[in-house]
Amino acid sequence: MLEIKVSKFFSSSIFLSTLIVIKLCAISCYISACAQSTVGLTNHNYLNLPDFTSIVEKVESSVVNIRTMTNITSRESNNGFNNNDPYDFFRWFFGPQLQQPIPIYPPQTNEEKIIPRGMGSGFFISNDGYILTNNHVIMDSTEIIVTLDDGKEFIAKIVGTDDRTDIALLKIESNNTKPVSIGKVDLIRKGQWVLAIGSPFGLDSTVTAGIVSAIGRDTGYYLSFIQADVAVNPGNSGGPLLNLNGEVIGVNSQIISRSGGFMGISLSIPIDEAMRVAEQLQSSGKVIRGRIGVHIGEISREVADALGLIKPYGALVSYVEDGSPADIAGVLAGDVILSFNNENIKKYTDLPRIVGQTKPGSKSTLGVFRHGKRIILDIKIGEVQSDTTYIAENSNGLDKDSVVFDIIGLKVSNIPDDICSNLRINGGVLVKGSFGNAASCGLRQGDIILAINEYCVNGVKDFGKYLNTLNKNKSIALLVRRGEQTQWIPIKFK
Structure with missing residues (x-):
C-alpha cells in the first residue's frame, strides 16, 4: 500500500509541475505579444492620439502668470483678529463670554496693508507687451505682477x-514679447482636441488636454461659451484654450463645479x-x-404654436422702454423678434x-412676427451706458455723504435723483468701496x-x-445692480 501511495504522489507532482510550466510559457508568450502589439501601435499610431509637445513649445513662452495685490485694514491682515488686542484671538475660539481686564493697548487704527489677493493667467496678443486676461483676475x-515663462517679472x-x-x-x-496665433471660432467642432495652459493654484x-464638449453654451450671461472637458482650476482663469495648430480659440474663464474644483466642465470665452x-x-x-x-x-x-410660428425661436418682447430706439421704431410688447439685419435669432x-456688437448710431432692420405676419422695422441703434460709467461722469459731490458700515464691510453714498432717473431706478445706495x-x-x-x-433702500x-x-447672527441678502444685470448677493455680518 505504501508503494502505491508514493507512486501516486510522484505522479501527481509531475502532473502539477507540467501544468505550472505550461501556464508560465503561456503568460510569457502573452506578455511578448502585448509588447510587440504596443510597439506596433506606437510605430504606426493606430490609436491616432495627438502629440502636444510641439504645441507647448510654440505657445508656452506666450503665456504668463498673473499675481495681484490689494489693500486691507490692519484688522483684516491677521485673519480678522485685532492685532492690538490679544484677547480677540481667544474670543474667536471661546466666544464673547470670555472676561478680560480693561485693555491698556492703544485703540485700533485703520492702517492699510498690501497683501496678495489672487492669481490667474494671461497671454500676449502683441509683441509690445499687451496681455489678454479675465477681468475677475485683476478686479x-x-x-498686478506679471511673471513670464523665463522668470522675469513686470508690473502691469x-x-x-x-x-x-x-x-x-x-x-x-517690453517690446520683445511673443504673441499667440489667433484661431477661427467658426471652425471649432464638437469633439476636437483642445489644450489649456495656465497657472492652476499658482503652478x-x-x-x-481634453476635447470640446459643446459650442455656444448659453449660461444666462451675455456671452455664449465654448464648453470643454479640459482640466482647469482656480489660477487657470485668463489662460488660452488652444487647438491642435497651437492657435488660441478661447479664453479660459469659468468652471461649473459643486466642489470649487474641476469636475469636467470648463467654459471659455470665444476668442473672436x-x-x-x-x-x-x-x-x-x-x-x-x-x-x-x-x-x-x-x-x-406652446406659445410658438399658439402664435402660428413654425418652431420656437426668436426673442419674445415683454417690455419696450419709453423713448428707446425700439419704441421709436414701433416695436410692441408681445412681438417676437426673429431676425436682426437679416441674421436669424x-x-x-x-x-x-x-445688437451689442453693432455700432451705436447705425441703421439696422428688425424682422418682427406680429399677429401672424412677419414685418420689417427700421431701427437706429442706441448706445449702452453702464451704471458705473454714468455715475463716474456725474459723481461730483457723491463722496460728501459717504458712510462706512464696518459691520458688513461697505462704504456707500447716496445717489442723486437725476442719476436715479437716468438709470431708471428708485433710490438705492452706491458702493464706494468694499x-x-x-x-x-x-x-x-x-x-x-x-x-x-x-426692504427697498432709499438712501x-x-x-x-x-x-x-x-439679526446679526443670520445672513442677509442684498439686491445688487451691476451694469444691466441685477442679482441677489448673500452676505454675513462681521
Whole structure:
C-alpha cells in the first residue's frame, strides 16, 4: 500500500509541475505579444492620439502668470483678529463670554496693508507687451505682477476692462514679447482636441488636454461659451484654450463645479469676441455697445404654436422702454423678434449679443412676427451706458455723504435723483468701496444696492437704519445692480 501511495504522489507532482510550466510559457508568450502589439501601435499610431509637445513649445513662452495685490485694514491682515488686542484671538475660539481686564493697548487704527489677493493667467496678443486676461483676475487689485515663462517679472498697468464679457487688457513695458496665433471660432467642432495652459493654484505653465464638449453654451450671461472637458482650476482663469495648430480659440474663464474644483466642465470665452473687446479697450479704454431698449424672454413651444410660428425661436418682447430706439421704431410688447439685419435669432440670448456688437448710431432692420405676419422695422441703434460709467461722469459731490458700515464691510453714498432717473431706478445706495465680508462676497465699487432682504433702500440713512434692525447672527441678502444685470448677493455680518 505504501508503494502505491508514493507512486501516486510522484505522479501527481509531475502532473502539477507540467501544468505550472505550461501556464508560465503561456503568460510569457502573452506578455511578448502585448509588447510587440504596443510597439506596433506606437510605430504606426493606430490609436491616432495627438502629440502636444510641439504645441507647448510654440505657445508656452506666450503665456504668463498673473499675481495681484490689494489693500486691507490692519484688522483684516491677521485673519480678522485685532492685532492690538490679544484677547480677540481667544474670543474667536471661546466666544464673547470670555472676561478680560480693561485693555491698556492703544485703540485700533485703520492702517492699510498690501497683501496678495489672487492669481490667474494671461497671454500676449502683441509683441509690445499687451496681455489678454479675465477681468475677475485683476478686479479690485492695487498692483498686478506679471511673471513670464523665463522668470522675469513686470508690473502691469490696466489698459481697460469689460465687466460684461469678463475681459481685461493689460500692458507691460517690453517690446520683445511673443504673441499667440489667433484661431477661427467658426471652425471649432464638437469633439476636437483642445489644450489649456495656465497657472492652476499658482503652478506656473501647467498643461492640460481634453476635447470640446459643446459650442455656444448659453449660461444666462451675455456671452455664449465654448464648453470643454479640459482640466482647469482656480489660477487657470485668463489662460488660452488652444487647438491642435497651437492657435488660441478661447479664453479660459469659468468652471461649473459643486466642489470649487474641476469636475469636467470648463467654459471659455470665444476668442473672436475677446479680441473685439480688446481692440476697443486698446483704442479707447472702454467698450461701446449698441442697444435697442427692449426686455425679452424665451418663447416656448406652446406659445410658438399658439402664435402660428413654425418652431420656437426668436426673442419674445415683454417690455419696450419709453423713448428707446425700439419704441421709436414701433416695436410692441408681445412681438417676437426673429431676425436682426437679416441674421436669424435662434435663441433669445442671441439678440443682445448681436445688437451689442453693432455700432451705436447705425441703421439696422428688425424682422418682427406680429399677429401672424412677419414685418420689417427700421431701427437706429442706441448706445449702452453702464451704471458705473454714468455715475463716474456725474459723481461730483457723491463722496460728501459717504458712510462706512464696518459691520458688513461697505462704504456707500447716496445717489442723486437725476442719476436715479437716468438709470431708471428708485433710490438705492452706491458702493464706494468694499472690504472684509463684502469684498469676499464679490461686492465692489460702482455696484448699486437696491434692497436689503425684502426692504427697498432709499438712501444711506435708510440703509443704515434697516441694517441695525437685522439679526446679526443670520445672513442677509442684498439686491445688487451691476451694469444691466441685477442679482441677489448673500452676505454675513462681521
